Amino acid sequence: MITFGRQLCGDLAAASAREWLVTDGLGGYASGTVSGLRTRRYHGLLAVAEPGGAARHMGLAALDPVVRIGTRTVRLATDEWAGGTVDPAGHVHLASFTLDEGVPRWQWDLGDVVVQREIAMGHGRSVVGAVFTVLRTPAPITLELTPLCTWRDAHGERTAAGDPAVTPVAGGFVFEDAYRVSGPAWQPGGAWYRGVYAREEAARGLNPVEDLFAAGCFVAEVASGGTAEVVAAAAPFDGPLPTAAGLVVAARKRARKLARQARASDAVGRHLAIAADQFVVSTPTGPSAVAGYPWFGEWSRDLMTSFEGLFLATNRHDEAREVLLRAGATVSEGMLANTADTGTLEYNTADAALWFLHAISRYAAVTGDLDTVSSLAGAMDEILTRHRDGTRYGIAADPADGLLTQGKPGFALTWMDARVDGRPVTERQGKAVEINALWISGLAGTGALFDRLRRRHDWGSAASRAGDAFRRRFVRPGGAGLYDVVDGPGGDDAAVRPNQLLAVSLPYGPLAGDPAPVLACRELVTSLGMRSLAPSDGAYRGVHRGGPYERDHAYHQGTVWPWLIGPYADACASAGLDTGGLLDGLELHLAEWGLGSVSETADGDAPHGATGCPFQAWSVAEVLRVRTAFAGPARG
Template sequence: MITFGRQVCGDLAQSSTREWLVTDGLGGYAMGTVAGLRTRRYHGLLAVAAPGGSSRMLGLAALDPVVRAGDRLFRLATDEWAGGTVAPVGHVHLAEFRLEDGVPCWRWDLGDVVLQREIAMAHGRSAVGVVFRVLRAPRPVTLELTPLCTWRDAHGERHGDGEPWVTPVAEGFEFDGAYRVTGPNWQPGGEWYRGVHAREEAARGLNPDEDLWAAGWFTASLSPGDTACVTAAAAPFGGVLPAATDLVAAARDRARSLGRVFGSTDDVGRQLAVAADQFVIDTPTGPSAVAGYPWFGEWSRDLMTSFEGLLLTTNRHDDARRVLLRAGATVSEGMLANTADTGTLEYNTADAALWFLHAIDRYSAFTGDLDTVATLADSMHSVLEHHQRGTRYGIAADPADGLLTQGKPGFALTWMDARIGGDPVTERQGKAVEINALWIEGLAATAALFDRIGRRNDWDAAASRAATSFARRFPRPDGYGLYDVVDGPGGDDPSVRPNQLLAVAFPHVPAADPRIVEACRGALLTSLGPRSLAPGSPGYRGRHQGGSADRDRAYHQGTVWPWLIGPFVDAAQRVGADVGGVLDGLELHLGEWGLGSVSETADGDAPHAATGCPFQAWSVAELLRARAAVHGSPRPVGKIAMPA
């Protein structure tokens, strides 16, 4: 349980920067802040995803509550308007916020009246339930709920120009034919709330203002113990919408089941099991994962990097198998399709296919399932053969040394892929250290797996040659770690970056040098994970803030990336280095920003304020995996099926 009292809830600076998230297992979500203030254009109670989360539409933005107790009136919403006015200020009445079993819960203390709200989504359907319950009152109180509505791309905003299409239905209404909202004693109304302000969008240099349609109001007279329930669901509606109380109960049951499947015996582990589940989604072609909320869809690089932590560490082995089979079907010219956020297939990464090979190796190690390896063998061979001979974007094994080179002017193909106006910030063209670590590991692991399934191959010889060249080419002469890139357009790049940790982490790469780990510990490691570039380096930026261009310049130039804690722990354990306390800051981070989860990034400079997506898949996955490595992998209690 994550809990805050009045001192956090009543302080807008604190409560508006702590965000909660519930998801529908399809890529859609409900999301907001502890304060109830919508600080992002993405915040709302019903964000509806296209298959795979490639795009989302925001529907029901808020449900503003008003309590009438005798002659007293309490407006419990917290809204900000263009110009900076905050009104009403319902957060001042918040006595408690808690996140328990994945369900956010608020409690307003109005003196002799105490009101509670819980929010949950259906799993496998785009539907959200909101349950208000009177916990204490000397006499019945009246609760009024005003739905604030829109229907627009989650990345944009809508401005009122005429009345939207609102159709009355039993117990509620439909908005623009896209979603239905039902609740008690619906009374139609209709007016634009103009100039609703999202302060985080302003800070990111984006348009922060939009208009929302107040569609009317629901009302209920409630005595202690009574509930008022509102459900919103996207089309197709399928008859009566699910009861909000049932959605809350089902969400709690699912969270507890996930903890049992994971086999976790501590609160952090149980919370991370729920966090991991938020990213795993069903698509028309099988399971996948959203890279991050609220603005990312599925990305093959992120999916494969997250694979072990999200699916294997949490004992979701059948999902893992289906993810691999689905990914294998997209291999083209040895590259893995990156579905990204466009809804189309793009082949534009130098590492996703190599992470795919690593995922297959880890799946086999966890499950012993060689049948699936045999099914994927042609795809695995295609990856290595095309990389060895050459494929898109100059990706090819150098005949001179067997190392993998990649890159083409104007493209950023490694995970450090930020671009400004089409120009890469960290191009890294040449032989990148982590790409070659993945290449050597992929060659060696595939050779071993092919031997086990009886498939003839000569990949072990290629792995041995590349490893010998790696040991000769990548160590810096000064002993201070590894080059980040060799044979680049400007020669060898000695920048101190965390990519070298992957070389130490992988067992087949000849880089088991404690000095590499200690160099990264001293220059890069923070309490939230390693920086992407050492302070004092040319181009270092310690703040990942500001407009889009400012943020992209800093993205991989010093910004902290929590997912890199996994490679750090692996590398440290391989060389026998101390890992005591390295996970403490990330575990505490679960209650600091994206509640119950781990952020995408953080400032490189102290105090390392969180940035980027508040809820990021590979950050959660690698913390899960690192905890398993440090504390021992949990095991499920008995034979327990994944919750539906």
């Protein structure tokens, strides 16, 4: 369990900086903060995803509780309004918050009355339940639960423009034909809460203000040990809604099953197994994973980079197989589509297909399933052939040395893909070091698998040729590590970045066992992951804060990325360097921001405050993978 007591819960800033998440296995979620304050436009109890999570709508935003004890009235909600007013301040009554088997639980202490709330979602259905339990009271009390409603794109806001359609139904109401809310003794109402303020959106330079509609009120008289339950579910409403208590029980049961399946031996392992499951989603064409909550959908680069941690380290082998087969069926001109988050399918990544080859090799190594590899052999051949001969965006092997070049003006095709005003912030056109490490490992790994399948190929010799060229071109003089990019428009780039680690960390990396790139990256290491650029570089930015312009300029210019601890740990092990305590800071981080999970990024400067998505797939996946591979709960 992750538990906080009264001192943290009563501190609005501290309690509002820690976020919880529960998911529905479809890309939808419920999320908020320990304090109960909605600090993001993305916070709410029912965020409904379209297939794959590429688009989401926010539905039920909150369920504000009021307790009536005789003539005394206590509001347990904490809301913030435009202008900075925080009222009511229900968090001051919050005695504890606990994340127990993935289920968030709050306990308010009102003297001789103690009230508890638990929230859980169904798996495979867009439904959420909240259970209020009166743990102690000398006499029955009255609970009033006000649903605050909207129906909008999760990335935007909605303001009052006429009352929404609220249709009464048995036990509650339907909001704009989009979702149904049911609970005890529904009393219809209708009033706009105007100027609801989200402080994190303001900090990110985005619109922080919206309006929410209070549709009425659920009312229950509850004695000691009694409960009141509210359930909300997205359309279509097939059959009766599940009970909220049933959702909580099922969520805990699933969490225990996931931990057993992952063979988690300690609390950190159990948290990570549950966190990994939050990213795995069912789509109409098979299982996949979203890149991060609360705003990312499915990204093929993130999916394939996360593949081993999310599916293999957790022993989800059947789903792993389906993920690979589904991806193999989408290969186009030797590439995987990057994302549909922008509204259209985009083939604009130089590494997703290469990470796919890596995922296949790791799947075969873990499961021994060559039948699936045989089914994917055509896609693997197509990827390597098209990359060798040329595909979109100038991606092709240089005939002179067999190394892979990529890039086109105005595009950012590597994982360092931030752009401002249509221009890449981190210009990496040319032969990028991690792209070529993946290319060489993909050639060699595919060749080894094809040998086992007795399939004719020449990928092994291509890997050997490219590997020789890699060692000639990328190794900097004097043991100073590797160039980040060679043969770019501006020549060779000697910036110290973590990308070079893949040359040592990958199973068929061209510099496996060489400590020089690892030692060159020592100034990048932090307790939360690897900086994306050395602090000694003039282009380094140590803070990943502010509006979109400031954040995008810092995104890959020094910002810490937790997922890179995986390649660093593997590279250290390959080179025979110590990895003791490498994950200590990241394990503590599970209770610091996105509770039970790992953030997307953090500031490059100490104290490395978390930024980006609070819940990020490849961050969780790499911590989980490394813990599993190194078989030590507090080791890298």
